[in-house]
Amino acid sequence: MSMQSSKAHDRSLGEWFHDIQRGSIKLPRFQRMESWDRNRITSFLDTVISNLPMGVVLILQVDGNENEKFVSRHISTAKPEKEGTVTQHLLDGQQRLTAFWRAMYNNYEKETYFVYHPDFDRRPEKAGDEMQVFMKSRWHNKDGKRMPLWADDPKSTLDRGLFPISLLRPGDVTQELSSWLVEATRHLEPLDDEEGALAKFKAYTALREKVRDEINSLREGVAYFNLPYLSLPSSTPKEIALQVFINMNTNSKPLSLYDIIVAEVESVAGSSLHDLEAKLDSHCPYAKRYAELRDLILSTSALLQDKVPNNRGMIEMNKQVLVDNWHHLERGLERMAAFLASQGVYDAARLPTGAVLPVIAACYELIPDVGDYRGKAETLLQRYLWSAFFTDRYENSSASRAYADFKALKSVFQNQQFDETHIKQVPILDRDQYPLATTDELMAAGWPKGMGIEARGIMAVTTYLEARDFADNQPASYDNLQKREYHHIFPDALLQEAEIPSLLALNCALITWKTNRVIGRKDPLDYLRERVDWAGEDTVRQRMKTHLIDYDQLARAEYGDLQDPAEVEKLRKDFDEFLRDRAGRVAKAVEYLADGKAPDLHELWKAPAEAES
Incomplete structure (x- = not known):
């Protein structure tokens, strides 16, 4: 078969937009649905408004609707008023064009x-x-x-x-x-x-x-922004088109920023960054639980040189000073990992935002190993950490904001007699600008297995409180959490049957897989009974308290035929009351944590949590 040249062709975003609008470009159904999280969407849109170069997309030419090689669908939320003639299938570039289309209508729900x-x-x-x-x-x-x-x-x-x-x-x-x-x-x-x-x-x-x-001016820049494409002719056999699609999605491995900096360090400082990384891994084995070591090396080193922990700051770093600072870097990362574990955050999968990691590690340059001042300083780090988890400061521009917070924290730590008047200068601790999440916000937080800061923050509150397993009573720890799963408290199948959204952080508990496997679609009451039969009601009630879950609320959660509107309404009401009660208790615990105090489980359960919006 004679294939046309692989030379990329120019096409503006305005042209892509109008092709989607009139329905001439569609997606093969074998493509996964949109999967970019908000961080990748924001990064892509930043690239567009900054008029920076972007990689090519891949299309397959189509000779009209009746000659489509693949069953197709429109890009998410793009519903042309009148079906046009399909002229192209988008094989690679779906996430970019979906993000662009949806952002141009701002139709994301969350x-x-x-x-x-x-x-x-x-x-x-x-x-x-x-x-x-x-x-x-x-x-x-x-x-x-x-x-x-x-x-x-x-x-x-x-x-x-x-x-x-x-x-x-x-x-x-x-x-x-x-x-x-x-x-x-x-x-x-x-x-x-x-x-x-x-x-x-x-x-x-x-x-x-x-x-x-x-x-x-920005509108013009967006309309004429070039998103080039490679084109396969309509005569391309189906199996060839699929192979090209697979290759473009799996074979690309560009040179990373770390690779570039490795070369610079070796040429300037005469040291091997790979060797230093290997030694760091040996001396600080727990740091990599929270992020890739190379990412921690670059971002923390940038802060230690008073640079923003982003690509520009890392590129601008003095590579000789990076090596000279290695002792501070190594010590800071070791103590950062120990501090996070002390706060009930044990690994990257449970970390609400990675923006805090280099800030905490770099701050330890000014914090001694022992003594009263270490306790005072770590109390401030606790306030910083939980404020990062339960305010919106790091939802955007996280690197520049982490840098601003680090500079303020560094200024505070340089004065061992610091007090509240000094602490107020740290931007993230300004409650007028960055209030803690309300119960309504907590109730809206999505499933914590994703990247949502507040959703993971809610799980972090429970792991801080030990989050004991419902069945075996083991407290949360790094090793224990590797065996746990994200469990729906009100079962997913039960809520789906009633068409009630179930993927909420407040409807989640981290429990071991054996406990999770036996729950299925059962009413909460049914699996509670099974736990009680093994351990007794008071014991199970106490275990659930460490997750800020009210046993008595679940004990009332029994439902009949969900074809009956009255049963659905009862389930909906019970579920909302459960979410609001748990949100109130989480909010109460967060107030303690963000104030540098240890929440007392007894205090959190002394009276029903108040739902403050």
Whole structure:
């Protein structure tokens, strides 16, 4: 078969967008559904608005709908009003184009995407110095309102230096943009008889025009952003197209930043970074439980040189100083791992955010091995850690914000007599800017096996409290957690039968696989009875308390035929009460932890948890 050249062809995102819009580009059904998490989506969108190069996508040409080689589907949420003629199947590039399409309509349920522009940020502490994509988590409160409310308010978003990324959508959005600008700036328009009205009006119109110009400039950049493609002709046999798809998804292994820095260290410092890494692994065997050692080496070394722990900061590091700092790096990573274990966080799978790792490791350069000051300093590290788990500070720009927090913490630690007046200077501990998660936010946190910070934070609270297994009573530890699974407290099958969402962190407990396997679709009451038969009711009740689960609530959870609307309503009501009660107890524990205190299990169960929204 004669194949056409593999030379990449240019195509703008505007053209890709309109192809999706009119239904001429579709996905073979063998492709997995969208799988990018919010971090990868944000990174991709940042690449687009920064006009940075991007890899090619792969398409298979199609000679009309009747000649499609594969059963196909539209890109997620793309539903053309009129089915057009299919001219291409997207073999590789689905995640990028799906993220682009959905962001241009901002139709993700649990997050909204904005563009942050520092020139428009009116707050005392700006979120950053550069334009970037900003993601905000969303949830519904008990009244059904989508929170936070400010994310849907043009005035509040512009005051934060934000505008919806959907305003960059290719095509005519003139009316949408004008309406948003009116709502965002209406409060700045002066009354005719207001003092200084003319000057204020000029400032008002200048701001509107500047925002409009910036948005239109970005719109043009997005519309003409080049996403090149390789094309297989329509005559390509099905098996060949599949093989090319597999090769493009598995054979690419680009040179990493670490590989580049290894070469620089060897040329500048005459040392082998690989050898140093091997020694570090031997001396600090627990550090790699939390992240790849090479990632920890680069990010922590950057902070030790007062650089932001991102690619730019790592590239700018002095490689000789990296080697000279090795003792501080090694000691910091060893103590970081021990500190996290003391806080009930035992491995990467249970770590809510990796942004804290280099910060904590680099801080140990200023913390002694023994003495009262170590205890005082680690109390502050505890406040920092749990604030990172239960505020939204590290949802965006985590590297630059980790750097800002590290600089403030470093300043505090340099004064061994530090007190609350000094601690207030650490940005993440400013509760006005970064309040702790409310019960409504905790209730919306998704399944903790994913990458959600608050979802994993909820599990971390329970492992801090020992999270004893329902059956064998073993407390959480690194070795023990390797045998545990993410278990639905109200069984997944039970809730699915009633069409109630089950993948929530508050509906999860880490228990051993043997315990998990026997639960199945049973009502919570049924598997509780089995545990009680073995260990006794009081013992099981106490084990569940370490997970902040109310035994008595589950003991009432028995349901008949879920074809009966009354039974479904009872299940829905019981499940909501269970979630709210557990959320209240988690929130109470978080208050202790983020204040540098140890939550007392007895205190957490002294009275029913109050649900504060």
